[in-house]
Each structure stands twice: as C-alpha cells, then as structure tokens.
Amino acid sequence: MQLVVRLFSNVSTAIDNLMAHVSNNLPCDAEGLCMVCKQLPPEGEILTCQTCAAPWHVACLASPPESPHNVADWSCPDCTDLSVDGARPSAIASSGGLIEKIRAIESDASLTDAEKARRRQELLSGGGADQKTEEGGSWEILGDKFNCSICMQILDRPVTTPCGHNFCLKCFQKWIAQQRTNTCAICRKAIPAKMAKEPRINSAMVMAIRMAKLAEPSSTGGTQRAYHVIHNHDRPDKAFTTNRAKKAGKANACSGKIFVTVPLDHFGPITAENDPTRNRGVLVGDSWEDRMECRQWGAHFPHIAGICGQADHGAQSVALSGGYVDDEDHGDWFLYTGSGGRDLSGNKRTNSKQSFDQKFESFNEALRISCRQGYPVRVVRSHKEKRSSYAPEEGVRYDGIYRIEKCWRKTGAERFKLCRYLFVRCDNVPAPWTSDIHGDHPRSSVPVVEELTEATDITERQGNPAWDYNEHEGRWLWKKPPPESRKVRGELNGDGNGNGTKKRKRQHHNKSTKQRLLKEFSCLICRKVMALPVTTPCAHNFCKACLEGAFAGQSFVKERTCGGTRKLRAQKTVMQCPSCQNDISDFLQNPQVNREMKDMIESLQNEVNEESSKAEAAENGMSAGAENADRAMNEY
Structure with a gap:
C-alpha cells in the first residue's frame, strides 16, 4: 500500500x-x-x-x-x-x-x-503599448479590463465562470482539458461539470467588445455603423417572389420600386406633381394586380395591414378586404371594423375569429384621430371582399377619398367589442360604379346606422373638418393645412429617368460610444445598467439584487412527507433562469459578482458623467455668450 x-x-x-x-x-x-x-x-x-x-x-x-x-x-x-x-x-x-x-x-x-x-x-x-495605440478606439475604451487571464489578449468568445472570471473560449477549453478536476484558472474554485463540458458564450460582453472595436477614435466618441440599405432606384420595377418562398403568392416577395414621391404618412389624394413617371397621379379607378403593386403607387402602403396610420398622427388609407364579418359596404358609405381582437400566435384556423375586445389604440386610435380632425382617407377595395357588390372582380382598385364621420364601439357577431367607423365618400371624381360625371356632393345628414343605439364610446367631430367642400369652387379641398409629414419626402433621382425614390432618414442619436456600451450592460430583469453584475452558468447577466429578488422566499430544498406521518427524502428545488430553462439553484446559493464587468461599468459611468458635465458647461458658456451678444446689440 x-x-x-x-x-x-x-x-x-x-x-x-x-x-x-x-x-x-x-x-x-x-x-x-x-x-x-x-x-x-x-x-x-x-x-x-x-x-x-x-x-x-x-x-x-x-x-x-x-x-x-x-x-x-x-x-x-x-x-x-x-x-x-x-x-x-x-x-x-x-x-x-x-x-x-x-x-x-x-x-x-x-x-x-x-x-x-x-x-x-x-x-x-x-504587442504591448504599440498594439494598443494602433487599435485605437477599442483599446482606449476597454483598456485591459476585458483581457483573458490565460492568453493576456482581449477576450475572444468570452466565457464567464460562476466565480466571476472571464476567459477566451479556446483558452478555457484548453485549461479544462489539462486539469484532472474542473477548477477556475484564477481562484481554483470548482466549476460545474455541465459548464466545463458545454461552456456558454457571454453575449453581452461579445456585443460590448464588438461595439468598442467599431468605434472611431474621434473627439465626439460617435460610432459609425454600416446599414445595408437597398435604395429605391435599385429595386425591381415589379415585386417578385423569391425561390425561398414556401408557398405561392407574395409571402416572401421583394418590394418593388416606389413610383411616387409622397412620404409614407401622406394625407389626401396623390396628384400629378407626385407622379414623375406618368405625370398624372393616382386616379380613381386605377387597379393593380395585388397589394404589393398597389403599394408601389402609394394608394395604400402596407401590403398586409388594412390600416395605414399612426396612433398620434392619424390614418392615411384603409383597404377593404373582407377581414371582418361585421363590415357593411354601401358604395358611397360603408361601416368599417378596426384592427385587433385576434390571437395571431396560432394558425389560420385559430386566428380567424375574435378572442378579445378591440380598443382605441394603435391603428384604431389613428382612425379616431382622422375622425376628429376630418382628415381625408384614401380607400382601396380588394377582390377578397366577396360579400360586397362594389368590390372589383380581381386585383385591388383605388376608389377615392372618404371621410370618417363617426366612430364607436359595439358588441360584434362573435360576442366581443369591436371598434366601428362610418366612412362617407367625398371625392371630386365620380366613383367607379356610378354613371355620373360629377363627383360627390356634401350630404345633408350622415347615413342612419341602427347599431348606434347600442354603441358605446361614441366619437363625433366637433369642429370644422380639415377636408371639406368649397361652395365657390365646387370641389373638395383642404380647409386647414394638411398635417406635416414626419417622414422624409422622396426626391427625384439624378439620373434623368424621373423615378421617385424614398429616402429614409436614419437619425443619428447623439450618444457617445461609452453611452452605447453602457446600454449593452443592461440587466435582463430591470432593463437598467447592471449594479453588481452576476453571470449565470448559462451566460445571462443580471443585477445581483434583481436575480436574488426574483427567487426571494424560495428555499433551495423542499421538505416532503407521506400523508403527514413520516418524512421522505428532501427534494431539491428547481430554480430556472429568468431568461432560459436552465436550473441555476446551485449558482444562487452563492452568486459571485463579475468583477471585471463591474469595474468596466463603473469606469464607463464615470467617463460618461465627465463628458456630460463638460458638454453642459460648454453649452452654458455658449448660451451666456449669445446672451451677451444680444445685450450688446440691443445697447448698440
């Protein structure tokens, strides 16, 4: 022996x-x-x-x-x-x-x-100081706080141990392969066998390192991001379905070129000045093969949703496609049902029926704003509306301008509350189904709607509408200035073809790289910058207080009895990670703070506070200088 x-x-x-x-x-x-x-x-x-x-x-x-x-x-x-x-x-x-x-x-x-x-x-x-100087932004921001303790280089595919130390994935795997027992390379504390076998990469640290590497070492500290944008003039003239589409139709279609120069939130008709291709605008009766082609001419931009609008701005257009059984179409006026009230997480069989009440929010609120203000709403009808005598036989057709006179809520045929809207036609061009040569004239009264007797939350317009009939000119026009667009108006291409192009403005937020880095270190529970960050074995990051608070009052061991007479073997309590299904009960018994991440967050916060103080002082100095200049001019 x-x-x-x-x-x-x-x-x-x-x-x-x-x-x-x-x-x-x-x-x-x-x-x-x-x-x-x-x-x-x-x-x-x-x-x-x-x-x-x-x-x-x-x-x-x-x-x-x-x-x-x-x-x-x-x-x-x-x-x-x-x-x-x-x-x-x-x-x-x-x-x-x-x-x-x-x-x-x-x-x-x-x-x-x-x-x-x-x-x-x-x-x-x-390496050394020369390498740090050459890499610029990433080394200046991260310094040596995110260096692997084995290879001494900046972390590559970082892995965080339960004891709060960070290593490169390859370095960690080599270290584990050399050890007879799974222990940390720094503190020699035991590492769970599951983590040693299947280490998880800390995605928050990956994003922080990536963002720091993309940062420019400039005085403003801003980042330069690459946006992969397909410009309007590079799009095809006709929308097409890719080979990856799983079924026929336009489910995976490539959006075609936009031929008009109106923004996405344009109210009212599309005139000739917004149509550089044909120089005639979108006329009543224009029809297209499908909603994708209709989108190209701006009559109704969403190719799936039935309402185009914004909850705080108003609605610009609607599409009648027979989505609700409560809709009534009378040509010159119709009753329209709002959106929502269906569970879209299932299949077509389960999401075709109402499952909860509709509310005046999102698109429904946009329609209510257009009702209160009297904004003109473009209306297109689809061949999918089989119950209407005014729907086209095929494709999608533009039927002109309507105005919402009233909106309310009522119980629908499926026993749930619906948002309802009364649309009345008010266009200068006759409707496609009439033989008249003149457009619509103002109605002396709105159509009688029987369901209003049982309606709730009724909304009617109190003041004068923005779109109304002018007796002197004998036509419908804007009585109030139309709402200003909050989108960037499209401009003409410089190639001489006259094709409209929609230039989407990407606003650059005046945040420094350090502020953006702080956002990456957000707790997955409170969504704020982590205080005392801890990293679970499944590579999720939380504030220590938030993680412990999520399991407050729970014991790690569950006592069991058989009929209250004799005790059984105690059972371990399973505590799942708030972000995944992994059991972290062993880690919660003694969670260790990730010191390197904590030091990094504190350093970034101090530097951000200093930058904010300097910027505020500079702004105050500029304001004082402007006031002195104004005072001097007044005295002069």
Missing part, C-alpha cells in the same frame, strides 16, 4: 513539474506549431529558442545547429542579430535592440517566470 501511495505521489510530482515547465516556457504559438510551416513537428524534430521559447521545425531552418551541444544554447533567427552576415532582416530586431530588451526582462528579478514569458511574447508579436 505504501508503495502505491509513493508511486502515485511521484507521478503527481512529475506532472506538476511538467506543467510548471510548460507554463514558464510558454511559446509564442500556444498551439505548439512551427513558426515557419505552421505545422506540429514530431517530438524529435523540435528546436526551442533559448530567448523567446518559440518552437521551430529543424527542416524549416536554413542553418540548423551543427552539433547536439549547441541545441541548448540555440537562438532562433528572430532573436539573432543578422545584420552582420547580411541574412534576412528581422522586422522587430531592426526596430531597436530586441535581444537587449529580452535580456533586460530576463535580468529583472522582480518578475516571475510567467510574467517574463508574457513580456517576451509581447515583444515578439508586436
């Missing part, structure tokens, strides 16, 4: 000595590959430089050592001063005394062997 214990002790000592030798002589290439051919040489054909500890393949050397006695004192070509014999120059050696720098590192008694090896690596790989 003593012999076995002694043998085991000798083997353990030999392994520890081997690991210490490897760590003290850490090569430049952590994979152990040759510095020339980048392949793993056989054991008998490896030469190790005495200065930089880099591996070299004997067959790849132009002048290998002549005798075995010189192998121990052999230096690689990068560490040898080759300027004497005229051999290939070394880029690093020519920059100023590489050998002297390495010897100075070796003679520094205050450094450990591991620190000496790390500094030799930085010299030979061009």
